[in-house]
Amino acid sequence: DAKTTQPNSMESNEEEPVHLPCNHSTISGTDYIHWYRQLPSQGPEYVIHGLTSNVNNRMASLAIAEDRKSSTLILHRATLRDAAVYYCILRGDSNYQLIWGAGTKLIIKP
């Protein structure tokens, strides 16, 4: 599984949109891009995933670059409950060994 690169931390104001970037320059054609988040003292929680096209669900949107070497998780209106560590990971043919980096710690300011 290829690796991803994310900023260590980001800050945002409550009720504003948040764009969390992820670089995955070694992504292969069959790798899906998955995002999870982890709130304090909890296990990770699935957020969204995509392959080529942008994706939306009730939690977030995923924008994938045309060359697929980067993606952005978009939280449209951040709340204090969105403060968490966000992980961008690639899932290929292997069975979810998944290489998890340290993720991005999102801090939401009231």
Next chain:
Amino acid sequence: DTGVSQNPRHKITKRGQNVTFRCDPISEHNRLYWYRQTLGQGPEFLTYFQNEAQLEKSRLLSDRFSAERPKGSFSTLEIQRTEQGDSAMYLCASRRESYNSPLHFGNGTRLTVT
């Protein structure tokens, strides 16, 4: 669904003791994973089951670690002769059969080895 359940939530043990953790996955999920997570790091893959068969095991996993999933339901992770370096959060996750079904994680067992 009732979610993935892990017990105990916390375990403190002395170096050299054996410990066992339990994971109850979501009932219709046939895939089960164990991960380890240390402070400030993402989860690190340990091992993976499809039903009762253990299909993958991390090359970094010491032979003091063993996992089972009898009858393809709950799973146990045992650490023998614990060391201080084993102190970590142990996470269990399960998912459905379909290729891109997401992982559902439990809230983990925090192990402290003194």
